[in-house]
Each structure stands twice: as C-alpha cells, then as structure tokens.
Amino acid sequence: MPIIVPGQSRPSDPQPHRHRQMAESFGVDPERYDRARPRYPDALVARIVAASPGRDVLDVGCGTGIEARQFLAAGCTVLGVDPDARMAEFARQTGVEVEVATFEAWDPAGRTFDAVVAGQAWHWVDPAVGPAKAARVLRPGGRLTVFGHAFDAPTEVTEAFTEVYRRVAPDSPLILQPVRPALDIYEAMFAKAADGIRQTGAFDEPEQWRFDWEQSYTRDGWLDHLPTTGALTHLAPDKLAEVLDRVGVAIDKLGGGFTMPYTTLAATATLTSKTLAL
Numbered sequence: 001m002p003i004i005v006p007g008q009s010r011p012s013d014p015q016p017h018r019h020r021q022m023a024e025s026f027g028v029d030p031e032r033y034d035r036a037r038p039r040y041p042d043a044l045v046a047r048i049v050a051a052s053p054g055r056d057v058l059d060v061g062c063g064t065g066i067e068a069r070q071f072l073a074a075g076c077t078v079l080g081v082d083p084d085a086r087m088a089e090f091a092r093q094t095g096v097e098v099e100v101a102t103f104e105a106w107d108p109a110g111r112t113f114d115a116v117v118a119g120q121a122w123h124w125v126d127p128a129v130g131p132a133k134a135a136r137v138l139r140p141g142g143r144l145t146v147f148g149h150a151f152d153a154p155t156e157v158t159e160a161f162t163e164v165y166r167r168v169a170p171d172s173p174l175i176l177q178p179v180r181p182a183l184d185i186y187e188a189m190f191a192k193a194a195d196g197i198r199q200t201g202a203f204d205e206p207e208q209w210r211f212d213w214e215q216s217y218t219r220d221g222w223l224d225h226l227p228t229t230g231a232l233t234h235l236a237p238d239k240l241a242e243v244l245d246r247v248g249v250a251i252d253k254l255g256g257g258f259t260m261p262y263t264t265l266a267a268t269a270t271l272t273s274k275t276l277a278l
Contacts, residue, residue: 028233030090034064036225038149040119041211041264045070051270053141054114060103060130061121065091071117072096079113081106104129108137115143122146123189127196135202138271144203146193147266150186154258157222160250161243165231168239172231186265194267203269211264219251222258 045067049055055076059068062080064087071078072095080098082088088098099106103125116134118125134144152158165172194206217225223244226232232240251257 028086029227030064030087032224033087033228034066034090034094036221036228037064037066037120038215038262040067040070040147041213042070044147044209044211044264044266045074047209048115048117048143048145048268049074049076051268052115052143053139056113056139057115057117058113058137059096060116060118060134061124062091062096062098063087063119063121065094065096065098067117067119068096069094076115079111103133112137112139113142114139115145117144118146120148122148122193127192128199131197131200132202135200135271140271142271143268144197144271145209145266145268146190147209147264148186148190150182150263150265151260152182153222153260154254156250156254157247157258160247161226164243164246168242169231169235183263186263190265190267194269197267197269202271204272206267206269209266209268211266213262213264214259215262216257216259218257219248222251223248 049071055074057068057071057076057078059065059071059078059080062068062078062082063084065080068078068080068091078096080088080091080096081101081103082091082098083100083102085100088100091098101107116138122130131144138144153161190208194208197203197206226244226247227240232243235243
C-alpha cells in the first residue's frame, strides 16, 4: 500500500486523500506496478462475491486492474474508476473497463452495483464523501468492501531503506519512524474506514475481515516492487538508484531473498437503507 512503505512511512498529514500529487503518481510506470504489486487472496474475492446480491462490481481506484481481473475471473462484471489515465489505459489493455475520475467526482449516470470494492485505494478517497457515495450507487443489500495489505520487511531491509531514504529525500512529506508494526497501523486505518461507513447510517454494522499469507521475494523481486510505492514514485532516477542499491545490499546479506508475511485486512458492510443513502 502506498501510504506505508518499508520504514513505516506515512504522510505527515493524517488525511492522505489530500495528497493528490502522491495519490496520482503511481501511473509513472504502470507495467512495473502491475507486475510487482501482490494480488489479493482468492478467499477474499470469493467471500465478497458470496456476500453480495449479484455480480456487478464497481472497483474504486482500480489502478492497473489487479483486483478487477480477479473479480472478472470469479464471474463478475467489473467497472473500474481511477483518476490516473495512465493506469486506466493499462487496465483497459488487460480487459478491464475503466472510467477516468476520482471517485468523489465520478458520475455514475444512474448506474448501480451489487458491490463496491477498493483495493489499496480507499485512503486516497475523502473519508466522508466516499462511503456516502458508495451507498448511493449500491443496490439494496449491496456490499461495500475496502481492503489492503499490511506487511513489514525484514528489520535489516527496513533499516537500510529508512537510512538511505532520509538522506536522498529529506523534504519528503512522509515520516519514517519504525516504531509500530504495520499491522497495528493498518488495523487503526481500517477501523477508521469502518467508522466512516458507520457514520453514513446507510449500512449495517461494519465487519473486519483478515487473511494471513506469505510471499517469497528474491532481491530483484523486492527491488522491482519498491519503486511502485508512494515514497519512491517522485524520486529522480539517480536518487531511486541509490535507494535500490542500498536496499539490495541489505537483501544480499540475508542470502539474496526473504519471505514476507502479509496480512490482508478488509472493512466491509451491507447497505441496509437506500432511503438514508439518498
């Protein structure tokens, strides 16, 4: 997730949706983004589909179409919305229908859906506007589910990243303070998302879902992933190369790779009052 990268980076402003430059920076290399970013647990996709009244899905902040393709493979019809035309064009090339807009400004033109989902993207949506708009475009009994990955790279990798990033990007809006596990930060973030859903008055009591899994990374695999994170999408090529070189050395010292424990968290709720949603 772009809001937190190795080193526990986070925007100094606690409302990341205000950081539009960072929010819309991930299309700098959509091919790399699609290749390097992890997919979502099949069990998560299956659970969303099973808990929704039908299979028409709206994917908010669909990016290159990673989760959209997973829902298509599960037999759903998917419409993506993303503010970055570069990401949208890549997604279209993979078979995903996408409209370019922020979710807040997007015009549904009377269309409604059985499920609204957002993978790695809900923190870029206004926390008050987003849930209310999701309620307006959901059919009765429809489900809103927002989800993302929490992970901590090995300590040696995190420390190497933090040290070099502070040196090459001293004016970054991100704070690098490895004081809390990523899971703690993400649990708080998804609790806040659940509060936003709850405050609309249009949904039943939000649930929290959790899926634990692992992914192995080679040195090259992790260095391919790093430039897709929000901390690095703005770096000049020479500074990016410096970061990747320093982190690569740390991975070499671990034997050239590592296994990353991932936790995918979700906040989800069913629309219960279409009247309130309107």
